[in-house]
Amino acid sequence: AQSVTQLGSHVSVSEGALVLLRCNYSSSVPPYLFWYVQYPNQGLQLLLKYTTGATLVKGINGFEAEFKKSETSFHLTKPSAHMSDAAEYFCAVSSGAGSYQLTFGKGTKLSVIP
């Protein structure tokens, strides 16, 4: 069984400030981890994913995340927030390579203040 906890349902940052969205997971198998972003009235779009290999993963739009096994974390960061980053962000964990099951966290709404 696997689960995802996103700390903070709502995060506000100033434009140009660091973005940090927190995600902790639990998994009985080596995890595959994902961050998806959802803009209003849209579907979800993959930002980045970790499957194996390098633990620092770079994604689209300047986002990156680091897989830390010892801390069971996969926090999402971006050095400088842009107004267009305002959206809902979901961390998700897969049940394994052969599984169709993707468990989403409850989401974090990011607001960017001009």
Place this chain on the structure above:
Amino acid sequence: DTEVTQTPKHLVMGMTNKKSLKCEQHMGHRAMYWYKQKAKKPPELMFVYSYEKLSINESVPSRFSPECPNSSLLNLHLHALQPEDSALYLCASSQVRSGVGREKLFFGSGTQLSVL
């Protein structure tokens, strides 16, 4: 073409109506999904089709009936829905080849369904 197209974008239906949601992709993906998303909540998996066969049904009520006519199309037939079924219905697709759990999901923009 990296799009998943869903129609209609909005749907209002009464509890006695029958309607269908449609989803189409031309990326050659052999796994297709239906998710339900209530406001301010994460998506919840409803059904998965793999190679046009139903692989997962997450104990969804029978008033929701999925159909996968071919590898590019996915339908969700709706009948006798309840007001609590109002939600955003998302279709997604993915590759299967390297282990489906590693693959990214491509989502459509969804159908916003209101049941009166």
